[in-house]
Amino acid sequence: MLTTAEIRTLDEELDAAVSRYVKALMALLPEGRADARTLRMFPVTPTEMTTGLGSEEQSRMLKNVLAVHDSEAELAAISPFAEVLRAALVAIDAARAQRMLDYDDEQSTNAALRASLVKARGVYNGAYPRLQVAFPGKKGLIRSFYYRPEKGDEADVTG
Numbered sequence: 001m002l003t004t005a006e007i008r009t010l011d012e013e014l015d016a017a018v019s020r021y022v023k024a025l026m027a028l029l030p031e032g033r034a035d036a037r038t039l040r041m042f043p044v045t046p047t048e049m050t051t052g053l054g055s056e057e058q059s060r061m062l063k064n065v066l067a068v069h070d071s072e073a074e075l076a077a078i079s080p081f082a083e084v085l086r087a088a089l090v091a092i093d094a095a096r097a098q099r100m101l102d103y104d105d106e107q108s109t110n111a112a113l114r115a116s117l118v119k120a121r122g123v124y125n126g127a128y129p130r131l132q133v134a135f136p137g138k139k140g141l142i143r144s145f146y147y148r149p150e151k152g153d154e155a156d157v158t159g
């Protein structure tokens with residue numbers, strides 16, 4: 001199961017890849033942030049784009065960055081930076097998808113556990129009346145089916 005810490009690590013790697021890509025982009029384009037391609041890629045600042053833990057919105061914005069990069073032949077010089085960014089984006093998207101599957105599995109397992117506990121309580125709660133019917137007038141025998149520790153007895157009843 002992927003933990004939030006693992007997702008955070010992948011997000012930090014993604015943020016670093018975005019930072020390196022932006023630096024390479026600014027070095028390549030003489031107009032820098034004023035260039036139309038930069039504005040199409042980054043409708044918000046790169047810092048805003050990478051703030052917070054990776055989200056669907058962040059992935060959507062970065063996929064747009066890569067789509068604009070791929071459509072512009074003049075940006076081929078910084079393609080190695082784009083490929084690192086693409087790999088980091090794929091890794092965090094896959095990790096988030098796996099975490100959602102893990103959460104779903106955990107919820108299913110918890111639901112099954114709760115259902116089995118309800119069933120076990122029903123069996124336990126119904127056992128005493130059934131024993132009374134099976135052994136009428138034999139309270140001592142019926143009580144012997146249930147473990148009752150003596151005062152001060154610290155026996156392990158968990159098995």
